[in-house]
Amino acid sequence: MSLGTLAVDLRERLSGRVRKPGDRWLLLITLLLTGAGLAMVLSSSQALAYVEEHFALYYFVRQAFFAVLGVSALWVLSRIDYHRYERWALPGAAAVAVLMLATRLPGVGVEINGARRWLDLGPLGTLQPSELAKLVFTIFLAVWISRRQERIRSFREGFVPFCAILAAAIGLLLIQKDLGTSVVMCAILLSVFFAGGGRLSHLLLLAVVLGAVFAILILAVSYRSSRLGAYFDPFAHPQGTGFQVSQALIGIGSGGLTGVGLGHSVEKYFWLPEADTDFIFAIIGEETGLIGTTLVLLGFVALAVRGYRAAIRAPDPTGTMIAAGITTWVSVQALVNMASVTDTVPAVGVPLPFISYGGSALAITLAAMGVLLNVAAQGGEAITPRRRRDETADLGRRDRRAFAAGARRRPGVPR
Secondary structure (H helix, E strand, O other): OOHHHHHHHHHHHHHOOOOOOOOHHHHHHHHHHHHHHHHHHHHHHHHHHHHHHOOOOHHHHHHHHHHHHHHHHHHHHOOOOHHHHHHHHHHHHHHHHHHHHHOOOOOOEEEEOOEEEEEEOHHHOEEOHHHHHHHHHHHHHHHHHHOOHHHOOOHHHHHHHHHHHHHHHHHHHHHOOOHHHHHHHHHHHHHHHHHOOOOHHHHHHHHHHHHHHHHHHHHHOHHHHHHHHHHHOHHHOOOOOOHHHHHHHHHHHHHOOOOOOOOOOOOOOOOOOOOOOOOHHHHHHHHHHHHHHHHHHHHHHHHHHHHHHHHHOOOOHHHHHHHHHHHHHHHHHHHHHHHHHOOOOOOOOOOOOOOOOOHHHHHHHHHHHHHHHHHHHHHOOOOOHHHHHHHHHOOOOOOOOOOOOOOOOOOOOOO
């Protein structure tokens, strides 16, 4: 390295122009939603925690621990170049698939409400591998598409292999009887495929097929079809299949404009099942009213805007796909949860990101936001003299790096 280059690097570092800060708005929105979630878990879980654990703050303390763990993971991953995950994409996806299958093993998997979706982690509680799969499968598919960018629009060489990957991911979830996460996973992988250059006609065809498959899966299982009946008229059987949805609607309706006040919910006293997890949005409506629910909704809308902005400004297709997948994951899951609680769609059992109780899910989602922040930071790099010099010497090359004899290509860049 010449003295001139060293001088340029030193001047850039001293002037702070090596890179613009990451998306501070995206970080702020994430932290605000996490803080709101901690407040609502504290409020909604006290009665249940006192009855089950004889300590009213039990679930809140656990959630706070995983929030700290998740924010730490966010901080670390936001500083790791997302290109480094490319070499681990396939081993990571295989490892997560094994963990998902392990939930079916006696003594390893944990059964809750008739479903085996969790692994026993001892004192740390349980881990739901499907939450980890959302992040790992997003990165895997993004890397896979980036390595066959020229063929992804082909029906035989792009679309058909993608359908096989999607079918494998959905199959692993259906083994666990997790239809709700299957819907979210479909949205994630379809968004990655589209962001990677997949044909819109292929996506529309696949959407029709998936809609038919999910309709069959709903009608073929009694408890799912009963949820469909409760969706059309939850108050027809308020003590039966419509109990949970009707209680959620009562809670939201009783909140009015400003709510009954934080901590003053009635529904959380064992009227509303899953008040601190999948149906926590109803407690938000009851305690903070229309104002509180609207703020939560706007928070997720703002997160979606900033996330897709990061995807559009990403420095390469891999970053675009990863950012689009993570943003779709959080925003679609939030939309499905809020729609289920308000009886806009049939209830599908997915938590509200950052807010519902669930330590491992919270930590993994915050870690994913760290990856998204890293993509946003790289997409917002300042134009420095060194970068301008590299780009000038590298006209026409997609990775924007000057060629040097013996230099290795960055993994994942299409040849």
